[in-house]
Amino acid sequence: MGRVTLQTIADRVGVSRMTVSNAFSRPDQLSPTLRDRILAVADELGYVGPDPAARALARGTVGAVGLLLTDTLSGAFADEVATTFLGAIADELAPTGLGLTLLSTATSGGVVPARDVAMDGALVYSCDPESTAVEWLLRRKIPLVFIDQIPADGVPAVNVADREGARAAAQHLVDLGHRRIGIVTAGVRGAHGLVAPDDIIDGFVGTHRLLGWLDALTPAGIEPAIARRPHGDPESGYQAARLLLEAPQPPTAILCFSDAMAQGVVSAAADAGLSVPEDLSVVGFDDSPGSARLRPPLTTVRQDIQAKGHAAAAALTQSIEAARNDTPAPAGHLCLPTELIVRASTARPR
CATH class of the missing domain: 3.40.50.2300 (Response regulator)
Structure with missing residues (x-):
């Protein structure tokens, strides 16, 4: 069998090519029974879905957001606060279908991640405000959210007290x-x-x-x-x-x-x-x-590290949606509370 395309599946099922396309990209347009039938045929023929790059080009979107970290990526995974924060972001993004791309401020082989990686928007997490990576993201004019950063005009921000x-x-x-x-x-x-x-x-x-x-x-x-x-x-x-x-x-x-x-x-x-x-x-x-x-x-x-991650990701998805609809994006500054937790590591001096 030659290369399997949307038309190949459409011919097998007896529907239009657009109907097959909708089964992958706009499932709400089809009845569950028809969509399941199309996906079953696609699976039988070994078809995994439309090419992501082509689909992104057609939509004008990438389907992924960036997370800019000052630290090395390996260092972030060794830190419990950072991993909890990352997990909260991933949980918030999961229903949107957006992927998460981790970006370091470091450059390698002439590649500047903040400048060169395709993304629909980015979270800037506790980075040096004078970092050239932050400057590149601002220059790209993509939706941004600052977390643990000095707030900037027109950019949603999430901080704690x-x-x-x-x-x-x-x-x-x-x-x-x-x-x-x-x-x-x-x-x-x-x-x-x-x-x-x-x-x-x-x-x-x-x-x-x-x-x-x-x-x-x-x-x-x-x-x-x-x-x-x-x-x-x-x-x-x-x-x-x-x-x-x-x-x-x-x-x-x-x-x-x-x-x-x-x-x-x-x-x-x-x-x-x-x-x-x-x-x-x-x-x-x-x-x-x-x-x-x-x-x-x-x-x-x-x-509340989890609340900070959820709030940041939610603010970014709102900004991305606003950019797609060419409407003003929310640019509020959310400050989450802190609380002193007294345990056994403190006492009166001798």
Whole structure:
């Protein structure tokens, strides 16, 4: 048998070529009985469906959206917060039929994913606002949604109340009686090591969490020691904690940019012969799936990671639909709440 086409199936079933096409692309136009019959014949003849590239060309759409990540893709899959966020996006997109393409800001062999990969729209997740990849997406004028980014005019944005959550975390330590407090944070640009607040150049999340911590510490007369690393993983948290704990007057409590960094801080404390929370209180941020499994369970700031992923994907599909219908896209800024979760990793200082 030669190449199987829509016409081949139409001739076998005794219907028009358009009817067969509708069975694949517009199933609501056919009765379930007729569609099942057409698909059964297609399966018998080994036909898998219209060519996706040709169908995209005819529709003027790709059927996929991009997710731009600053981190390496392998790093994203190693992070519980990122994987939970990805899962929520995938769940929200599933009924739409849109695929998800992961994009790194890195370039390879002259290929710039944000510039070169075909997509109907994109989610920009916690990226450096000065990244050339973000600039390329804006220049392409495709529907975008910013998540954990500085909001931009005309672009829907989803953030969490980072400043309020960080303020609550720092106030918790102040109320417990801590006065020597350290901060472990992360960011690609700017100074690393032991830094002053003015040395930090950060994106939306890092800036607002730092402001929140200082909102509570400064009125209490506390000047925190700050250790900053390029990444927010446990190893970076470990390295940052070592810098703080080796100081002549080490902190009795440490505020962390993320639960992942807090995990590294707890490990560094154990290696230094310190007990958490008797010798060192530790507070994370995110309430990642593993935070309650740490020993001791981690005091942290909860953000609803799944709600953030669902909201971001829903906003993007609405923007894509608006672009297809040539109608104004919603460009609202959604800010999800945070909540301090007190567990066993914090206590009054000795």
